[in-house]
Amino acid sequence: MPKTVVKFGGSNLKCKEDIGRVIQVVKNYKQPIVIVVSAFFGITNYLIESLEKARHDEQVAKATTNYLYNLKRETLELHIEDTDYRNSILLEISVLLDELEKYLQGIALTGDASPALEDHVLAFGERISAVFLNGILNNEGIDSKTAFPESIGLVTDGEFGNASVDFVKSTGNVREALASELVYVVPGFYGVSPDGKTTLLGRGGSDYSAAAIARCIGASSLDIWKDVNGFLSADPKIVENPVKIQKLTYNEAAELAYFGAKILHPRTVEPLSDPHIPIRVFNIYGALEVGTPLSIVSAEKTVSKGIVKSVTYSLDFGILKLKGSGVGAKPGILAKVTTALHVAGINISSVLTSQISINIIIAKRDLSTAYAVVSAIQLPVVGKLQVTENIAVVAAVGNGIAENYGVAARIFTALANNGINVLMSCSGASPIVSYFLVDINDCIPAVRSIHQEFFETNIV
Numbered sequence: 001m002p003k004t005v006v007k008f009g010g011s012n013l014k015c016k017e018d019i020g021r022v023i024q025v026v027k028n029y030k031q032p033i034v035i036v037v038s039a040f041f042g043i044t045n046y047l048i049e050s051l052e053k054a055r056h057d058e059q060v061a062k063a064t065t066n067y068l069y070n071l072k073r074e075t076l077e078l079h080i081e082d083t084d085y086r087n088s089i090l091l092e093i094s095v096l097l098d099e100l101e102k103y104l105q106g107i108a109l110t111g112d113a114s115p116a117l118e119d120h121v122l123a124f125g126e127r128i129s130a131v132f133l134n135g136i137l138n139n140e141g142i143d144s145k146t147a148f149p150e151s152i153g154l155v156t157d158g159e160f161g162n163a164s165v166d167f168v169k170s171t172g173n174v175r176e177a178l179a180s181e182l183v184y185v186v187p188g189f190y191g192v193s194p195d196g197k198t199t200l201l202g203r204g205g206s207d208y209s210a211a212a213i214a215r216c217i218g219a220s221s222l223d224i225w226k227d228v229n230g231f232l233s234a235d236p237k238i239v240e241n242p243v244k245i246q247k248l249t250y251n252e253a254a255e256l257a258y259f260g261a262k263i264l265h266p267r268t269v270e271p272l273s274d275p276h277i278p279i280r281v282f283n284i285y286g287a288l289e290v291g292t293p294l295s296i297v298s299a300e301k302t303v304s305k306g307i308v309k310s311v312t313y314s315l316d317f318g319i320l321k322l323k324g325s326g327v328g329a330k331p332g333i334l335a336k337v338t339t340a341l342h343v344a345g346i347n348i349s350s351v352l353t354s355q356i357s358i359n360i361i362i363a364k365r366d367l368s369t370a371y372a373v374v375s376a377i378q379l380p381v382v383g384k385l386q387v388t389e390n391i392a393v394v395a396a397v398g399n400g401i402a403e404n405y406g407v408a409a410r411i412f413t414a415l416a417n418n419g420i421n422v423l424m425s426c427s428g429a430s431p432i433v434s435y436f437l438v439d440i441n442d443c444i445p446a447v448r449s450i451h452q453e454f455f456e457t458n459i460v
């Protein structure tokens, strides 16, 4: 019988009560599962800060590992009464922390860290989480075992900081390593390069790790435990009564994640859509039964009444604008610019062009590098190169957007009625998304206007 892969994220691992819920969920599965676990809440950010400070401060190594040790000791004291057993888990954690300390000391000595070393250090949050959770589960009588990516052969393409899993190399290894009737606890967020080095799978990448493992073992489903009520029609912090979305296709979930929905890492869907492994989303603060997910992402296509299923936004994008009276007609500009951006390791999220300007949408954090790289190319027809940061991207997502008339009209009428100016827009790049750019100050009103139009009034 295929196993289920169950992912617990940092948002499920904040406090003592959270661990109690995680234990209950694992028991509710009543069968061997593969657990993928993130670092505890805030720990990856803490490790990033420690790594930066360690470059010029040799005290940081000890301070970091002391802090992490005490944190784990206190949490274990709350969960495990038996001192000897507790100490045995603490010992396992200390072995990891000693190793981490040595790496941080090495960084302090040389004042530098290679990308390989950075990845190795940042993965300790997940390693410690796995040892911790496994210890707690054993104490609860659950027959579990840790399974580190390096020992189960979760092999990547070797790109530090943002690797992809190599399924040709990994599937056989992982399937065999996780075959027995035990509960396995796998640290998320990283795999190993073909030569055995730790490679991170990108920030928030534990969802992608879990999806990759689910694909390797041919799991019955990937169950993701969150701290929110599954996929919703909009961010509950922005709209008052978002509607729950029970069924989404892989494409809808991928587009929502791409355009800012925080619920899944954008790459989670990638490994699962081909083998049709469903993603089931649960709320750790809700009912802990494992049979009733809040949302299911699968190949089953449903079209909602108003076509739009959800409206999402992102403040993470900016625009690199190339202006010039003939940029649209001159061949070769985009080829040069995109090649230069590619060489600089910058990902392009969208390109919108006209006769007098080319707009390249990229992550805000890449804007200044992109500006420098593109400024350095000879582009005679480009009169002005400009970056715009103060924008938001808002996207309406739903099956049927491209096939039904009137959706874009409703979106733009709703925006106009609320006095919101659209800076740029795009429909048709994906058949299920209509997205546009507004001034950053118009982001929340834009999301609210569209939500109101499609979910609160005139639902046709």
Ligand code: ASP
Residues within 6 Å of the ligand: 009, 010, 038, 039, 044, 045, 125, 188, 189, 202, 203, 204, 205, 206, 207
């Ligand atoms: N701990 C990692 C991060 O914060 C991975 C994850 O949480 O999924 O990016």
Ligand code: MG
Residues within 6 Å of the ligand: 009, 010, 011, 038, 204
């Ligand atoms: Mg996380």
